[in-house]
Amino acid sequence: MTFLRIAYAAVWLIHGTYLAVLVSRYKRARREMSNLERK
Amino acid sequence: MSKPSGIMRATLVKDLRLEWRSKDAINAMLFFALLVVVIFSFSFDPTAEESRHIAGGLIWVAFLFAAVVALNQTWARELRNQVLDGFRVSPAPPNALFLAKAFGNFIFVAVLEMLMAPLFVIFYNLRVIGSFPQLLLLVALGTWALVVNGTFFAAMSLRTRSREIMLPLLLFPISIPAIIGMVNGTTAILTGDDPALFWIVLLATYNLVFTTGSLLLFPTVLHAE
Amino acid sequence: MNRTFFILAGLTALLLAYATYAALVLAPTEQTMGDVQRIFYYHAPSAWTAFLLFFINFIASVQYLVRPSETADRFAKWAAITIGVIACVAPFFIPLPAGIEPSAVATTGLAVPAAYLLIRKYFSDQGTDILALSSAEVGVVFCTIVLITGPLWARPVWGIWWTWDVRLTSTLVLWLIYVSYLMLRRFSTSGETPKLAAALAVFGALDMPLVYFSIWFFRTQHPQPVIGGGGSIDPRMLRVFALNCFAFTCYAGIIVWFRYRIERMRRDVEETEALEALLEPRGTKSGGSR
Numbered sequence: 259m260t261f262l263r264i265a266y267a268a269v270w271l272i273h274g275t276y277l278a279v280l281v282s283r284y285k286r287a288r289r290e291m292s293n294l295e296r297k
Numbered sequence: 298m299s300k301p302s303g304i305m306r307a308t309l310v311k312d313l314r315l316e317w318r319s320k321d322a323i324n325a326m327l328f329f330a331l332l333v334v335v336i337f338s339f340s341f342d343p344t345a346e347e348s349r350h351i352a353g354g355l356i357w358v359a360f361l362f363a364a365v366v367a368l369n370q371t372w373a374r375e376l377r378n379q380v381l382d383g384f385r386v387s388p389a390p391p392n393a394l395f396l397a398k399a400f401g402n403f404i405f406v407a408v409l410e411m412l413m414a415p416l417f418v419i420f421y422n423l424r425v426i427g428s429f430p431q432l433l434l435l436v437a438l439g440t441w442a443l444v445v446n447g448t449f450f451a452a453m454s455l456r457t458r459s460r461e462i463m464l465p466l467l468l469f470p471i472s473i474p475a476i477i478g479m480v481n482g483t484t485a486i487l488t489g490d491d492p493a494l495f496w497i498v499l500l501a502t503y504n505l506v507f508t509t510g511s512l513l514l515f516p517t518v519l520h521a522e
Numbered sequence: 523m524n525r526t527f528f529i530l531a532g533l534t535a536l537l538l539a540y541a542t543y544a545a546l547v548l549a550p551t552e553q554t555m556g557d558v559q560r561i562f563y564y565h566a567p568s569a570w571t572a573f574l575l576f577f578i579n580f581i582a583s584v585q586y587l588v589r590p591s592e593t594a595d596r597f598a599k600w601a602a603i604t605i606g607v608i609a610c611v612a613p614f615f616i617p618l619p620a621g622i623e624p625s626a627v628a629t630t631g632l633a634v635p636a637a638y639l640l641i642r643k644y645f646s647d648q649g650t651d652i653l654a655l656s657s658a659e660v661g662v663v664f665c666t667i668v669l670i671t672g673p674l675w676a677r678p679v680w681g682i683w684w685t686w687d688v689r690l691t692s693t694l695v696l697w698l699i700y701v702s703y704l705m706l707r708r709f710s711t712s713g714e715t716p717k718l719a720a721a722l723a724v725f726g727a728l729d730m731p732l733v734y735f736s737i738w739f740f741r742t743q744h745p746q747p748v749i750g751g752g753g754s755i756d757p758r759m760l761r762v763f764a765l766n767c768f769a770f771t772c773y774a775g776i777i778v779w780f781r782y783r784i785e786r787m788r789r790d791v792e793e794t795e796a797l798e799a800l801l802e803p804r805g806t807k808s809g810g811s812r
Contacts, residue, residue: 260557260558260678261558261561261674261675261677261678262557262558262560262561264674265561265564265565265670265671265674265675266542266546266561266564268667268670268671268674269564269568269667269670269671272663272666272667272670273663273667276660276663276777277777280777280780280781280784283784283788284780284783284784284787287784287787287788287791288787290791291787291790291791294791294794294795294798297798446725453706453718453721453722456710456711456712457706457709457710457711457712458709458711459709463705463706463709466702466705467702467705467706467722469698470695470698470699470701470702470726470729471699471702471725471726471729473695473698473729473733473736474729474732474733474735474736477736477737477740478736481740481743491743495739499732499735499736499739502732503732506728506732507725507728510724510725510728514587514721514724514725517587517717517718517721518717518718518721520714521712521713521714521717521718
Protein backbone atom coordinates (compact mmCIF):
# COMPACT_ATOMS: atom_id res chain seq x y z
CA MET A 259 0.00 0.00 0.00
CA THR A 260 1.40 3.37 -0.86
CA PHE A 261 1.82 6.06 1.70
CA LEU A 262 -0.83 8.07 -0.12
CA ARG A 263 -3.50 5.45 0.42
CA ILE A 264 -2.50 4.90 4.03
CA ALA A 265 -2.66 8.64 4.68
CA TYR A 266 -6.11 9.12 3.16
CA ALA A 267 -7.39 6.01 4.91
CA ALA A 268 -5.98 7.24 8.23
CA VAL A 269 -7.71 10.60 7.80
CA TRP A 270 -11.11 9.07 7.23
CA LEU A 271 -10.56 6.48 9.93
CA ILE A 272 -9.95 9.25 12.45
CA HIS A 273 -12.85 11.37 11.25
CA GLY A 274 -15.09 8.32 11.09
CA THR A 275 -14.22 7.22 14.63
CA TYR A 276 -14.91 10.68 15.98
CA LEU A 277 -18.20 10.88 14.12
CA ALA A 278 -19.21 7.48 15.48
CA VAL A 279 -18.41 8.64 19.01
CA LEU A 280 -20.47 11.79 18.50
CA VAL A 281 -23.42 9.87 17.10
CA SER A 282 -23.45 7.46 20.03
CA ARG A 283 -23.28 10.37 22.47
CA TYR A 284 -26.14 12.02 20.59
CA LYS A 285 -28.26 8.91 20.77
CA ARG A 286 -27.63 8.57 24.47
CA ALA A 287 -28.51 12.20 25.12
CA ARG A 288 -31.74 11.79 23.13
CA ARG A 289 -32.62 8.68 25.07
CA GLU A 290 -32.04 10.35 28.40
CA MET A 291 -34.06 13.38 27.37
CA SER A 292 -37.04 11.30 26.33
CA ASN A 293 -36.76 9.33 29.59
CA LEU A 294 -37.00 12.56 31.54
CA GLU A 295 -39.87 13.87 29.46
CA ARG A 296 -41.82 10.71 30.01
CA LYS A 297 -41.51 10.92 33.78
CA MET B 298 -1.91 43.00 59.13
CA SER B 299 -4.10 43.36 56.09
CA LYS B 300 -1.56 44.86 53.71
CA PRO B 301 -0.79 42.53 50.81
CA SER B 302 2.92 42.48 51.54
CA GLY B 303 2.25 41.71 55.16
CA ILE B 304 0.03 38.79 54.27
CA MET B 305 2.51 37.57 51.74
CA ARG B 306 5.36 37.67 54.20
CA ALA B 307 3.32 36.01 56.94
CA THR B 308 2.22 33.16 54.68
CA LEU B 309 5.71 32.70 53.31
CA VAL B 310 7.30 32.62 56.75
CA LYS B 311 4.66 30.15 57.95
CA ASP B 312 5.29 27.82 55.01
CA LEU B 313 9.05 28.01 55.40
CA ARG B 314 8.84 27.35 59.11
CA LEU B 315 6.53 24.37 58.64
CA GLU B 316 8.80 22.98 55.99
CA TRP B 317 11.91 23.52 58.07
CA ARG B 318 10.35 21.60 60.93
CA SER B 319 9.30 18.57 58.90
CA LYS B 320 11.64 18.79 55.91
CA ASP B 321 9.13 16.57 54.06
CA ALA B 322 9.29 18.16 50.69
CA ILE B 323 12.97 18.93 50.59
CA ASN B 324 13.99 15.37 51.49
CA ALA B 325 11.67 13.84 48.92
CA MET B 326 12.81 16.27 46.21
CA LEU B 327 16.47 15.74 46.99
CA PHE B 328 16.32 11.99 46.87
CA PHE B 329 14.21 12.00 43.74
CA ALA B 330 16.60 14.31 41.91
CA LEU B 331 19.55 12.17 42.95
CA LEU B 332 17.82 9.04 41.66
CA VAL B 333 17.11 10.72 38.34
CA VAL B 334 20.76 11.73 37.97
CA VAL B 335 21.99 8.24 38.73
CA ILE B 336 19.54 6.57 36.36
CA PHE B 337 20.45 8.97 33.57
CA SER B 338 24.11 8.21 34.08
CA PHE B 339 23.31 4.58 33.31
CA SER B 340 21.57 5.62 30.10
CA PHE B 341 24.37 7.81 28.82
CA ASP B 342 28.06 7.25 29.20
CA PRO B 343 29.56 10.54 28.10
CA THR B 344 33.14 11.62 27.94
CA ALA B 345 33.99 14.83 29.75
CA GLU B 346 33.72 16.75 26.50
CA GLU B 347 30.35 15.27 25.53
CA SER B 348 28.91 15.59 29.01
CA ARG B 349 29.17 19.35 28.83
CA HIS B 350 26.79 19.24 25.88
CA ILE B 351 24.18 17.02 27.44
CA ALA B 352 24.46 18.05 31.08
CA GLY B 353 22.23 21.05 30.51
CA GLY B 354 19.34 18.84 29.49
CA LEU B 355 19.89 16.26 32.21
CA ILE B 356 20.14 18.82 34.96
CA TRP B 357 16.93 20.54 34.02
CA VAL B 358 14.99 17.32 33.57
CA ALA B 359 16.07 16.30 37.07
CA PHE B 360 15.12 19.70 38.47
CA LEU B 361 11.81 19.66 36.62
CA PHE B 362 10.75 16.33 38.09
CA ALA B 363 11.91 17.30 41.56
CA ALA B 364 10.07 20.62 41.30
CA VAL B 365 6.87 18.76 40.47
CA VAL B 366 7.23 16.85 43.75
CA ALA B 367 7.45 20.15 45.59
CA LEU B 368 4.64 21.78 43.64
CA ASN B 369 2.25 18.93 44.24
CA GLN B 370 2.27 19.55 47.95
CA THR B 371 1.99 23.33 47.62
CA TRP B 372 -1.67 23.51 48.35
CA ALA B 373 -2.16 20.18 50.05
CA ARG B 374 -1.50 21.61 53.48
CA GLU B 375 -4.07 24.34 52.96
CA LEU B 376 -6.70 21.91 51.83
CA ARG B 377 -6.23 19.60 54.80
CA ASN B 378 -7.34 22.11 57.36
CA GLN B 379 -9.75 24.09 55.22
CA VAL B 380 -7.35 26.98 55.35
CA LEU B 381 -8.02 27.61 51.69
CA ASP B 382 -11.73 28.13 52.29
CA GLY B 383 -10.89 30.51 55.09
CA PHE B 384 -8.65 32.45 52.80
CA ARG B 385 -11.30 32.60 50.10
CA VAL B 386 -13.84 34.31 52.31
CA SER B 387 -11.36 36.68 53.91
CA PRO B 388 -10.88 40.15 52.41
CA ALA B 389 -7.19 39.41 51.83
CA PRO B 390 -6.07 39.83 48.22
CA PRO B 391 -5.66 36.40 46.60
CA ASN B 392 -2.46 37.40 44.86
CA ALA B 393 -0.68 37.81 48.18
CA LEU B 394 -1.33 34.13 48.81
CA PHE B 395 -0.23 33.20 45.32
CA LEU B 396 3.03 35.10 45.54
CA ALA B 397 3.75 33.70 48.97
CA LYS B 398 3.30 30.16 47.65
CA ALA B 399 5.33 30.91 44.54
CA PHE B 400 8.20 32.44 46.50
CA GLY B 401 8.11 29.55 48.93
CA ASN B 402 8.36 27.06 46.08
CA PHE B 403 11.11 29.13 44.53
CA ILE B 404 13.11 28.90 47.73
CA PHE B 405 12.54 25.13 47.99
CA VAL B 406 13.61 24.46 44.43
CA ALA B 407 16.56 26.88 44.70
CA VAL B 408 17.81 25.08 47.79
CA LEU B 409 17.47 21.81 45.93
CA GLU B 410 19.46 23.19 43.00
CA MET B 411 22.22 24.39 45.28
CA LEU B 412 22.45 20.97 46.87
CA MET B 413 22.33 19.10 43.56
CA ALA B 414 24.76 21.28 41.63
CA PRO B 415 27.93 19.87 43.24
CA LEU B 416 26.67 16.35 42.53
CA PHE B 417 26.22 17.15 38.86
CA VAL B 418 29.66 18.71 38.68
CA ILE B 419 31.12 15.58 40.20
CA PHE B 420 29.16 12.96 38.25
CA TYR B 421 29.65 14.64 34.89
CA ASN B 422 33.03 16.27 35.44
CA LEU B 423 31.62 19.65 34.60
CA ARG B 424 33.46 22.89 34.31
CA VAL B 425 31.79 26.16 33.49
CA ILE B 426 33.56 27.54 30.44
CA GLY B 427 31.24 30.50 29.96
CA SER B 428 30.23 33.19 32.40
CA PHE B 429 29.22 31.95 35.84
CA PRO B 430 27.12 35.02 36.84
CA GLN B 431 25.18 34.52 33.63
CA LEU B 432 24.59 30.93 34.63
CA LEU B 433 23.25 32.02 38.00
CA LEU B 434 20.90 34.49 36.33
CA LEU B 435 19.73 31.84 33.90
CA VAL B 436 19.09 29.34 36.67
CA ALA B 437 17.19 31.91 38.71
CA LEU B 438 14.99 32.87 35.74
CA GLY B 439 14.41 29.26 34.80
CA THR B 440 13.46 28.28 38.32
CA TRP B 441 10.96 31.11 38.57
CA ALA B 442 9.49 30.11 35.22
CA LEU B 443 8.82 26.60 36.50
CA VAL B 444 7.62 27.70 39.87
CA VAL B 445 5.23 30.47 38.85
CA ASN B 446 3.34 28.29 36.39
CA GLY B 447 3.66 25.28 38.65
CA THR B 448 2.03 27.07 41.57
CA PHE B 449 -0.75 28.30 39.29
CA PHE B 450 -1.46 24.89 37.80
CA ALA B 451 -1.20 23.25 41.21
CA ALA B 452 -4.07 25.48 42.30
CA MET B 453 -5.94 24.57 39.13
CA SER B 454 -5.47 20.84 39.72
CA LEU B 455 -6.81 21.03 43.25
CA ARG B 456 -10.29 20.10 42.18
CA THR B 457 -9.48 17.33 39.75
CA ARG B 458 -9.39 13.58 39.98
CA SER B 459 -5.80 12.29 39.93
CA ARG B 460 -4.52 15.58 41.20
CA GLU B 461 -0.86 14.56 41.27
CA ILE B 462 -0.78 13.54 37.65
CA MET B 463 -2.83 16.49 36.47
CA LEU B 464 -0.21 19.01 37.53
CA PRO B 465 2.60 17.75 35.27
CA LEU B 466 0.11 17.13 32.45
CA LEU B 467 -0.87 20.79 32.52
CA LEU B 468 2.54 22.21 33.38
CA PHE B 469 4.85 20.46 30.92
CA PRO B 470 3.31 21.55 27.59
CA ILE B 471 3.07 25.17 28.69
CA SER B 472 6.62 25.11 30.06
CA ILE B 473 8.20 23.96 26.82
CA PRO B 474 9.59 27.37 25.76
CA ALA B 475 11.05 27.84 29.24
CA ILE B 476 12.61 24.38 29.16
CA ILE B 477 14.10 25.07 25.73
CA GLY B 478 15.53 28.30 27.12
CA MET B 479 16.92 26.74 30.28
CA VAL B 480 18.49 23.75 28.60
CA ASN B 481 20.02 25.60 25.68
CA GLY B 482 21.16 28.52 27.82
CA THR B 483 22.82 26.18 30.31
CA THR B 484 24.49 24.23 27.53
CA ALA B 485 25.62 27.45 25.90
CA ILE B 486 27.24 28.67 29.09
CA LEU B 487 28.74 25.31 30.06
CA THR B 488 30.33 24.77 26.67
CA GLY B 489 31.05 28.42 26.01
CA ASP B 490 30.17 27.77 22.36
CA ASP B 491 27.23 30.06 21.86
CA PRO B 492 26.00 33.26 23.47
CA ALA B 493 23.32 32.69 26.06
CA LEU B 494 21.87 36.18 25.84
CA PHE B 495 18.92 35.25 23.68
CA TRP B 496 17.91 32.51 26.10
CA ILE B 497 18.13 34.84 29.07
CA VAL B 498 15.94 37.38 27.30
CA LEU B 499 13.52 34.61 26.30
CA LEU B 500 13.25 33.39 29.88
CA ALA B 501 12.81 36.94 31.15
CA THR B 502 9.99 37.51 28.63
CA TYR B 503 8.41 34.18 29.52
CA ASN B 504 8.52 35.09 33.20
CA LEU B 505 7.00 38.49 32.57
CA VAL B 506 4.17 37.10 30.48
CA PHE B 507 3.27 34.24 32.78
CA THR B 508 3.73 36.04 36.09
CA THR B 509 1.32 38.67 34.80
CA GLY B 510 -1.04 36.00 33.49
CA SER B 511 -0.95 34.06 36.74
CA LEU B 512 -1.59 37.18 38.82
CA LEU B 513 -4.49 38.17 36.60
CA LEU B 514 -6.11 34.75 36.58
CA PHE B 515 -5.29 33.38 40.03
CA PRO B 516 -8.31 35.04 41.71
CA THR B 517 -10.52 33.24 39.18
CA VAL B 518 -8.88 29.92 39.98
CA LEU B 519 -8.96 30.46 43.72
CA HIS B 520 -12.64 31.25 43.76
CA ALA B 521 -13.61 28.41 41.45
CA GLU B 522 -15.77 26.25 43.66
CA MET C 523 -30.96 18.31 14.91
CA ASN C 524 -33.08 20.34 12.55
CA ARG C 525 -33.48 20.08 8.84
CA THR C 526 -31.07 22.89 7.99
CA PHE C 527 -28.34 20.91 9.65
CA PHE C 528 -28.99 17.80 7.59
CA ILE C 529 -29.16 19.76 4.35
CA LEU C 530 -25.89 21.51 5.06
CA ALA C 531 -24.32 18.27 6.22
CA GLY C 532 -25.33 16.60 3.00
CA LEU C 533 -23.94 19.45 0.90
CA THR C 534 -20.71 19.35 2.89
CA ALA C 535 -20.38 15.64 2.29
CA LEU C 536 -20.75 16.21 -1.45
CA LEU C 537 -18.25 19.04 -1.32
CA LEU C 538 -15.75 16.87 0.52
CA ALA C 539 -16.21 14.06 -1.94
CA TYR C 540 -15.59 16.38 -4.85
CA ALA C 541 -12.59 17.94 -3.13
CA THR C 542 -11.10 14.50 -2.54
CA TYR C 543 -11.71 13.59 -6.15
CA ALA C 544 -9.97 16.81 -7.18
CA ALA C 545 -7.06 15.99 -4.91
CA LEU C 546 -6.67 12.44 -6.18
CA VAL C 547 -7.51 12.83 -9.85
CA LEU C 548 -7.86 16.39 -11.08
CA ALA C 549 -4.75 17.90 -9.55
CA PRO C 550 -1.64 17.48 -11.68
CA THR C 551 1.00 15.06 -10.46
CA GLU C 552 3.93 16.74 -8.84
CA GLN C 553 7.16 16.50 -10.79
CA THR C 554 9.66 15.46 -8.18
CA MET C 555 7.50 13.91 -5.49
CA GLY C 556 4.98 12.02 -7.54
CA ASP C 557 1.56 10.97 -6.35
CA VAL C 558 2.52 11.02 -2.67
CA GLN C 559 2.41 14.78 -2.82
CA ARG C 560 -1.38 14.52 -2.91
CA ILE C 561 -1.29 13.97 0.83
CA PHE C 562 -0.64 17.70 0.95
CA TYR C 563 -4.25 18.34 -0.07
CA TYR C 564 -5.38 16.74 3.18
CA HIS C 565 -2.47 17.70 5.39
CA ALA C 566 -2.33 21.46 4.87
CA PRO C 567 -6.10 22.15 4.88
CA SER C 568 -6.37 20.12 8.10
CA ALA C 569 -3.66 22.31 9.61
CA TRP C 570 -5.49 25.45 8.53
CA THR C 571 -8.73 24.12 10.00
CA ALA C 572 -7.10 23.11 13.26
CA PHE C 573 -5.55 26.56 13.70
CA LEU C 574 -8.88 28.21 12.90
CA LEU C 575 -10.66 26.06 15.49
CA PHE C 576 -8.05 26.75 18.16
CA PHE C 577 -8.35 30.43 17.35
CA ILE C 578 -12.10 30.25 17.91
CA ASN C 579 -11.48 28.43 21.18
CA PHE C 580 -9.15 31.21 22.30
CA ILE C 581 -11.61 33.96 21.47
CA ALA C 582 -14.45 32.10 23.15
CA SER C 583 -12.32 31.45 26.24
CA VAL C 584 -11.39 35.11 26.57
CA GLN C 585 -15.04 36.05 26.14
CA TYR C 586 -16.07 33.58 28.81
CA LEU C 587 -13.53 34.96 31.28
CA VAL C 588 -14.31 38.64 30.78
CA ARG C 589 -18.07 38.49 30.51
CA PRO C 590 -18.84 38.58 34.25
CA SER C 591 -16.99 41.85 34.72
CA GLU C 592 -18.22 44.91 32.86
CA THR C 593 -14.86 46.68 32.79
CA ALA C 594 -13.01 43.58 31.63
CA ASP C 595 -15.63 42.99 28.96
CA ARG C 596 -15.34 46.51 27.61
CA PHE C 597 -11.54 46.39 27.76
CA ALA C 598 -11.43 43.13 25.85
CA LYS C 599 -13.84 44.43 23.23
CA TRP C 600 -11.77 47.51 22.54
CA ALA C 601 -8.53 45.51 22.62
CA ALA C 602 -9.95 43.24 19.93
CA ILE C 603 -11.01 46.20 17.79
CA THR C 604 -7.62 47.86 18.24
CA ILE C 605 -5.84 44.71 17.13
CA GLY C 606 -8.01 44.63 14.03
CA VAL C 607 -7.32 48.25 13.18
CA ILE C 608 -3.57 47.95 13.72
CA ALA C 609 -3.43 44.74 11.69
CA CYS C 610 -5.18 46.47 8.80
CA VAL C 611 -2.90 49.48 8.78
CA ALA C 612 0.52 48.47 10.09
CA PRO C 613 1.58 45.79 7.56
CA PHE C 614 1.50 48.39 4.80
CA PHE C 615 3.90 50.68 6.63
CA ILE C 616 6.17 48.35 8.58
CA PRO C 617 8.61 46.09 6.75
CA LEU C 618 7.55 42.47 7.21
CA PRO C 619 9.71 39.35 7.31
CA ALA C 620 10.27 37.75 3.94
CA GLY C 621 7.41 35.76 2.46
CA ILE C 622 4.62 37.36 4.49
CA GLU C 623 2.07 39.34 2.53
CA PRO C 624 0.63 42.51 4.08
CA SER C 625 -2.85 41.53 2.97
CA ALA C 626 -2.51 38.17 4.75
CA VAL C 627 -1.63 39.92 8.00
CA ALA C 628 -4.51 42.33 7.50
CA THR C 629 -7.12 39.61 6.97
CA THR C 630 -5.79 37.56 9.89
CA GLY C 631 -5.83 40.63 12.08
CA LEU C 632 -9.38 41.49 11.06
CA ALA C 633 -10.47 38.02 12.08
CA VAL C 634 -9.77 38.84 15.72
CA PRO C 635 -12.39 41.57 16.28
CA ALA C 636 -14.77 39.93 13.84
CA ALA C 637 -14.72 36.63 15.71
CA TYR C 638 -14.76 38.33 19.08
CA LEU C 639 -17.73 40.58 18.38
CA LEU C 640 -19.70 37.84 16.64
CA ILE C 641 -19.20 35.39 19.50
CA ARG C 642 -20.02 38.09 22.01
CA LYS C 643 -23.26 38.88 20.24
CA TYR C 644 -24.61 35.47 19.34
CA PHE C 645 -23.51 33.24 22.20
CA SER C 646 -24.78 33.30 25.76
CA ASP C 647 -22.55 32.62 28.74
CA GLN C 648 -22.99 28.89 28.59
CA GLY C 649 -23.02 28.96 24.82
CA THR C 650 -19.59 30.57 24.75
CA ASP C 651 -18.22 27.84 26.96
CA ILE C 652 -19.80 25.08 24.89
CA LEU C 653 -18.37 26.69 21.77
CA ALA C 654 -14.92 26.69 23.38
CA LEU C 655 -15.23 23.02 24.30
CA SER C 656 -16.52 21.95 20.90
CA SER C 657 -13.93 23.85 18.90
CA ALA C 658 -11.13 22.51 21.11
CA GLU C 659 -12.26 18.92 20.69
CA VAL C 660 -12.68 19.09 16.92
CA GLY C 661 -9.43 21.07 16.72
CA VAL C 662 -7.56 18.24 18.42
CA VAL C 663 -9.03 15.77 15.93
CA PHE C 664 -7.79 17.87 13.00
CA CYS C 665 -4.43 18.51 14.65
CA THR C 666 -3.99 14.77 15.17
CA ILE C 667 -4.58 14.30 11.46
CA VAL C 668 -1.94 16.93 10.69
CA LEU C 669 0.60 15.15 12.89
CA ILE C 670 -0.16 11.78 11.30
CA THR C 671 -0.32 12.81 7.63
CA GLY C 672 2.84 14.92 8.00
CA PRO C 673 5.20 12.03 8.71
CA LEU C 674 3.37 9.83 6.18
CA TRP C 675 4.19 12.44 3.56
CA ALA C 676 7.70 13.13 4.79
CA ARG C 677 8.93 9.55 4.89
CA PRO C 678 8.64 8.68 1.20
CA VAL C 679 9.61 12.15 0.01
CA TRP C 680 12.40 13.31 2.29
CA GLY C 681 13.40 9.98 3.82
CA ILE C 682 12.69 10.91 7.43
CA TRP C 683 9.53 10.50 9.47
CA TRP C 684 10.08 13.52 11.62
CA THR C 685 12.33 16.50 12.20
CA TRP C 686 12.29 18.90 15.09
CA ASP C 687 11.92 21.98 12.94
CA VAL C 688 9.90 25.05 13.81
CA ARG C 689 6.60 24.22 12.17
CA LEU C 690 6.33 20.58 13.12
CA THR C 691 7.51 21.06 16.70
CA SER C 692 5.22 24.03 17.23
CA THR C 693 2.29 22.02 15.92
CA LEU C 694 3.16 19.18 18.26
CA VAL C 695 3.32 21.54 21.24
CA LEU C 696 0.00 23.08 20.24
CA TRP C 697 -1.50 19.59 20.13
CA LEU C 698 -0.04 18.80 23.58
CA ILE C 699 -1.46 22.00 25.06
CA TYR C 700 -4.93 21.30 23.75
CA VAL C 701 -4.87 17.66 24.78
CA SER C 702 -4.02 18.86 28.29
CA TYR C 703 -6.98 21.26 27.94
CA LEU C 704 -9.30 18.39 27.14
CA MET C 705 -7.89 16.36 30.03
CA LEU C 706 -8.55 19.22 32.42
CA ARG C 707 -12.11 19.34 31.16
CA ARG C 708 -12.53 15.62 31.69
CA PHE C 709 -10.81 15.23 35.05
CA SER C 710 -11.94 18.39 36.77
CA THR C 711 -14.43 17.93 39.59
CA SER C 712 -14.91 21.64 40.09
CA GLY C 713 -18.26 23.24 39.48
CA GLU C 714 -16.51 25.97 37.55
CA THR C 715 -14.50 23.85 35.15
CA PRO C 716 -15.30 26.23 32.25
CA LYS C 717 -13.44 29.03 34.01
CA LEU C 718 -10.39 26.89 34.72
CA ALA C 719 -10.34 25.57 31.18
CA ALA C 720 -10.68 29.08 29.76
CA ALA C 721 -7.72 30.20 31.90
CA LEU C 722 -5.68 27.30 30.53
CA ALA C 723 -6.66 28.21 26.96
CA VAL C 724 -5.46 31.78 27.53
CA PHE C 725 -2.17 30.49 28.94
CA GLY C 726 -1.80 28.25 25.92
CA ALA C 727 -2.37 31.16 23.55
CA LEU C 728 0.19 33.27 25.42
CA ASP C 729 2.59 30.38 25.18
CA MET C 730 2.44 29.72 21.44
CA PRO C 731 4.46 32.75 20.25
CA LEU C 732 7.13 31.90 22.82
CA VAL C 733 7.14 28.28 21.67
CA TYR C 734 7.60 29.35 18.07
CA PHE C 735 10.40 31.80 18.77
CA SER C 736 12.34 29.57 21.09
CA ILE C 737 12.36 26.72 18.58
CA TRP C 738 13.06 29.11 15.69
CA PHE C 739 16.11 30.53 17.41
CA PHE C 740 17.35 27.09 18.39
CA ARG C 741 17.02 25.95 14.80
CA THR C 742 18.93 28.93 13.43
CA GLN C 743 21.76 27.97 15.78
CA HIS C 744 21.54 24.24 15.07
CA PRO C 745 20.04 23.84 11.60
CA GLN C 746 18.55 20.54 10.56
CA PRO C 747 16.68 19.32 7.51
CA VAL C 748 13.44 21.10 6.87
CA ILE C 749 10.61 19.12 5.36
CA GLY C 750 7.65 20.44 3.47
CA GLY C 751 9.67 23.32 2.05
CA GLY C 752 8.34 26.14 -0.11
CA GLY C 753 8.88 26.67 -3.79
CA SER C 754 6.35 28.00 -6.24
CA ILE C 755 3.08 26.21 -6.69
CA ASP C 756 1.18 25.41 -9.86
CA PRO C 757 -2.06 27.44 -10.01
CA ARG C 758 -4.09 24.29 -10.62
CA MET C 759 -2.65 22.80 -7.44
CA LEU C 760 -3.44 26.03 -5.62
CA ARG C 761 -7.06 25.76 -6.70
CA VAL C 762 -7.36 22.19 -5.44
CA PHE C 763 -5.68 23.22 -2.21
CA ALA C 764 -8.09 26.11 -1.71
CA LEU C 765 -11.02 23.84 -2.53
CA ASN C 766 -9.96 21.33 0.10
CA CYS C 767 -9.41 24.11 2.63
CA PHE C 768 -12.94 25.31 2.05
CA ALA C 769 -14.37 21.79 2.15
CA PHE C 770 -12.65 20.89 5.42
CA THR C 771 -13.61 24.21 6.99
CA CYS C 772 -17.25 23.54 6.14
CA TYR C 773 -16.89 20.01 7.48
CA ALA C 774 -15.39 21.35 10.71
CA GLY C 775 -18.28 23.78 11.00
CA ILE C 776 -20.81 20.99 10.70
CA ILE C 777 -19.01 18.82 13.26
CA VAL C 778 -18.65 21.68 15.74
CA TRP C 779 -22.34 22.44 15.31
CA PHE C 780 -23.16 18.80 15.99
CA ARG C 781 -20.87 18.65 19.03
CA TYR C 782 -22.35 21.91 20.29
CA ARG C 783 -25.89 20.54 20.13
CA ILE C 784 -24.89 17.32 21.84
CA GLU C 785 -23.27 19.26 24.68
CA ARG C 786 -26.35 21.45 25.02
CA MET C 787 -28.56 18.39 25.25
CA ARG C 788 -26.25 16.75 27.77
CA ARG C 789 -26.28 19.83 29.98
CA ASP C 790 -30.04 20.20 29.71
CA VAL C 791 -30.42 16.59 30.81
CA GLU C 792 -28.09 17.17 33.75
CA GLU C 793 -29.94 20.27 34.81
CA THR C 794 -33.30 18.60 34.56
CA GLU C 795 -32.08 15.63 36.55
CA ALA C 796 -30.66 17.91 39.22
CA LEU C 797 -33.90 19.87 39.42
CA GLU C 798 -35.95 16.70 39.68
CA ALA C 799 -33.73 15.41 42.47
CA LEU C 800 -34.31 18.66 44.31
CA LEU C 801 -38.05 18.65 43.78
CA GLU C 802 -38.56 15.01 44.74
CA PRO C 803 -40.79 14.93 47.79
CA ARG C 804 -39.04 13.39 50.73
CA GLY C 805 -39.73 9.73 51.43
CA THR C 806 -40.06 8.57 47.84
CA LYS C 807 -37.27 6.78 46.03
CA SER C 808 -34.85 9.33 44.60
CA GLY C 809 -34.93 9.96 40.87
CA GLY C 810 -33.36 7.92 38.15
CA SER C 811 -29.91 9.42 37.85
CA ARG C 812 -26.83 7.20 37.85
